[in-house]
Amino acid sequence: MNETRSTRVRRCLLMIFLFSSLGLFAWSSLSIFRTAHAAEDTTAKEQAARKIYADKVRESYTYISAGKSESVYGTGKLSLPGNASIEGADFIEPTAFPTAEYCGHCHQEAFAQWRQALHSNSFRTPFYRTSVNLLIQEKGIAFARHCDSCHNPIAVVSGSLDAHATGDRSFDRDGLTCMTCHSIQQVDSKLGNGSYVMSVPAVMVDERGKRIPGMVPDAEILAHPERHSAAVMQKIYQSPEFCSACHKANLPVMLNDYKWIRAFSAYDEWQGSKYSKQNPLVFYTADYTTCQGCHMKREVITLKDPGSKKGMLASHRWLAGNTAVPYYYGFDEQLKRTTDFLQTGNYLNVDVFGIKAAGSDDLQAPLGSVPFKVDPRQTLETYVVIQSKAIGHSLIPEVRDLYEAWVSFKVTDANGKKVYESGYLRPDGTLDPEAHSFTNRPVNSAGEFVDNHRVWTIHSVAYDNSIQSGRSTLVRYRFRVPDGASWPITVKASVQYRHLRQSYLNNVLGADHPAYPVVEVASRSRVIKAGDNGVAPPVPADNADWMRWNNLGIGYLDQLQYAEAMSAFEHVIQLRPDYKDGYINLGLNYIEWEKYADARAPLERALSLAPHDARALYYMALVERRGHHAEQAIADLEEVVTQYPQARDALRELGISYYQQHRAEEAVATFKKLQEVDPDDLAAHYNLAVLYRRLGMKSEAAKESAQYAMKWIDPGAPTYSLQYLRQHPEISNESVPWHVHSDEAQVMSTGKTGAQ
Known part of the structure; x- marks a missing residue:
């Protein structure tokens, strides 16, 4: 076939292009091969x-x-x-x-x-x-x-x-x-x-x-x-x-050459909090938030960083509560940012909730919302409620024997003269031994406080006043305004925080060191007149009255004062008849009080407002089981677990219910699911040991028995705590759930001031 000149030119150009492309492809392939080969060579070396x-x-x-x-x-x-x-x-x-x-x-x-x-x-x-x-x-x-x-x-x-x-x-x-x-x-x-x-x-x-x-x-x-x-x-x-x-x-x-002991778990506390969305038994709800959501918030950058997006970078300061390290090294920016983090996060709510004459049952509350009368000649008792409002773990988390958070309570007269004070720092920097502190006291086998964080010697914990996420605590103060004092008086309650406690700072740095920072995390003041007091407008940080009563009820509940908790929760449903958790809290209180039959009515009311509410179903299941309605209890718990597959309490109770109904295979499967969430759960170890033995699985039964024995509390541990509490009456008072802080002498002259 004859080709025209233009056709031959096009064919030559096409061949040149193809050969060029092949050359480029070969060069590129060789480059990739060389790079990959170099990487493999580097890896081998x-x-x-x-x-x-x-x-x-x-x-x-x-x-x-x-x-x-x-x-x-x-x-x-x-x-x-x-x-x-x-x-x-x-x-x-x-x-x-x-x-x-x-x-x-x-x-x-x-x-x-x-x-x-x-x-x-x-x-x-x-x-x-x-x-x-x-x-x-x-x-x-x-x-x-x-x-x-x-x-x-x-x-x-x-x-x-x-x-x-x-x-x-x-x-x-x-x-x-x-x-x-x-x-x-x-x-x-x-x-x-x-x-x-x-x-x-x-x-x-x-x-x-x-x-x-x-x-x-x-x-x-x-x-x-x-x-x-x-x-x-x-x-x-x-x-x-x-x-x-x-x-x-x-x-x-x-x-420790002793036994397995859980030291701390901020992660487990988060998992049990409202922020994880894995636990239906929380008192309040919130949006899902991770650890990073609080401690690595995105912020505007000031230095070059290609990891930023739109000028924002996840914080690598991991702001939390450590003020000691930046203070020691002179990291002023970190210290300022940490202080701001503690003070501006709205993590706690302090409520000077009520006042009454000592010995009286007539609590006048909530202050600011109701008029009340004060007899200046009487000894007064003030109720302070501290709510853990926006913390995803306990206050204090982790090494509570070293960190120090406490309630400062101060009463002054109209001239600023001190009437009563609890929770102050003494001249040597140590904390008032009778302060209400959110710490613990680990002790060794000799009943001595485990100082210097020698955790391998811990055998028991004498007391632990930490507040779990989303819960509240009630602190009581009793004082008398002396004759001649000028009215009105001002009552101020605040939560103070220091990292670390003074005796540990002294152990590390010697007694001659600067005072380490103390941060006021939250506070509330009330002015109280002799005689009649009217209604006062709330400040922006105040909770609504229904929540104030709810928090008081939670505090009572944790202090085992069930009649008082019942009264508080009844105030909640009077103020919020549409609030289903008010009825659930009332039912929970009856269950804790072991009045299961009385718990049914408020729980049924909650379920009428929210028919598939997992929290109400969980507590109703406990009522049904106690009433010998086993199948209904199982049905309720199965629905809870369907909604919350990682709910530890629901899995545990469902496993127990299966076990009681001789549904061995379902009980085993449920306890194994519980161990996937919490491998330390004692009920799971114990029941699996029994179930495996009944099923002829002797090896598995032996393993679960060994785990149970290793993790079960030492029966002698309370003895070690008792020894410590006998030597420290001020700490012994703190270990009583419903204790009162008073201006009356609480400690005999023993020379003991407790570990601070």
């Missing part, structure tokens, strides 16, 4: 170096024996008595972790925030080092893995916490670095004590998504930000379960 390093560490590494808890913790785990795990189950050299400064080249805002935050100072502070050094001195450095799995992960995963370790420990100064958190791939929210799985650190993945260990040039990261993000970001980082790895802790047998 890193793996070889890791093996050489790990083999050397293993030659002399001391593994802690799991002992009695072997069935739980296993043996030969490098982090015991902590729970940290590493991909590949072997040591990682410290130099494998890119430094925070390296990350700070680009992430300037996150780095600046991190440097002042508690996470970056989690190991080096004297407040932490004092207690962990005591552990090392008494039990050996290997036992510090229990604490440092969270406070210094690089030390744990590198094998540096060993008597034979000689490597460079310069990483200590940085505690939790960017790449310790951003190398975690999984967590186990059921364990705590550093229950994470850490991979070999990588800041990039290759074209196929394979992690590239070690540092890479900033320019390469900036050229492929999506591959950087794939390496350092996991969806789990935005979940509360991620925080649970460290904000949950227990004291295992291998640490």
Whole structure:
């Protein structure tokens, strides 16, 4: 076929284009092959170096024996008595972790925030080092893995916490670095004590998504930000379960040579709060909020940071309650931000609720909403209600023996002269021993207060006045206005917070140190006249009257004063007849009072307002079961569990109901579901041990029996607490739920002032 000249030209151009494209494709493929090959080569070298390093560490590494808890913790785990795990189950050299400064080249805002935050100072502070050094001195450095799995992960995963370790420990100064958190791939929210799985650190993945260990040039990261993000970001980082790895802790047998003890669990407290949406038994409801939703709120950046979106970055200050560390290091911005966080979050509501003559049952309340009369010659008793309004965990959370929050109550006359005061700091900086404080007193086997956070010696807790999320407490104050005082008087109640308590500061820093910051978190004042007092307008922070009565009822309920709680909840439904939880609270009070038959009517009223309300159904199930209506109780609990699959109480009661009705397989399945949420539940261990034995599953029964025996409270523990309370009457008074703070002498002259 004859070709025209133009056809031949077009054909030549097409061939040139095809060959050029093939050349470009081949060059591109070769480039990708070379990059991938380089990544594989780097990975192989890193793996070889890791093996050489790990083999050397293993030659002399001391593994802690799991002992009695072997069935739980296993043996030969490098982090015991902590729970940290590493991909590949072997040591990682410290130099494998890119430094925070390296990350700070680009992430300037996150780095600046991190440097002042508690996470970056989690190991080096004297407040932490004092207690962990005591552990090392008494039990050996290997036992510090229990604490440092969270406070210094690089030390744990590198094998540096060993008597034979000689490597460079310069990483200590940085505690939790960017790449310790951003190398975690999984967590186990059921364990705590550093229950994470850490991979070999990588800041990039290759074209196929394979992690590239070690540092890479900033320019390469900036050229492929999506591959950087794939390496350092996991969806789990935005979940509360991620925080649970460290904000949950227990004291295992291998640490204390005693028995398993739950130390703290901010995660479990969150899960039981209104913010998790996993528990139907909360007093109030709120929008779903994670740990990060409170402690990592997005804020406007002031420094360059490519991780920001629209000029906003999730805060890496992790603002909470630690004022001691920023004060010690002079981190003024962190201290100011922490103080603002505590004061502006509307976390607590303080209500000077009512007043009465001492010995009288005539409580005049709620103050401000009703007129009342005061006889100036009488001894007065004032009721203060503290509501945990917007906190997703307890007040105080975690190490309550070190943190200090208390109620300051002060009465002054018209000339500003002090009439009565409780909850003040004494000249030596210690807290008034009779103050109402939201702390606890752990004691050892000798009945002595466990000072310096020597947690491995704890055998009991003499008292614990913390407030759980969404609950309220009632504090009573009795005083007499002396003759000659000028009326009116002003009553002020406030919640004060200090990190840390004075005796611990003295133990760490010596007696001669500056006074550490005290923050007033919330307060309320009332002016009271002699004689007639009228209605006063509320201030913006005041709750509505129905909620004020509701909070009082909750306080009474927790203090086992059921008749008074009933009266308070009846006021709630009078003010809010449409409020279904008012009726549920009344039913709950009757159940706690063991008046099950009386609980039915208010619960039925609640269900008429909200027919499928899970909270009402749960308590109605308890009434039905007590009334021998087992099938109805099971039906109610099944509906609750359908709505709330992780509701611990509902799962427990449903399992018990199945067990009582000889529905063994369903009972076993339900208790196993409960253990998926809470592996420490004693009822689950006990009932499964019985059920497994009846089903002929002897091995499983033995395991559950061992778990129950290990986690069940020591019958002798209350004896240790009693010894302490006998020696400290002021603390003994605090341990009584309905105690009264008074200007009358409460403590005999014993020379004992209690641990402050």
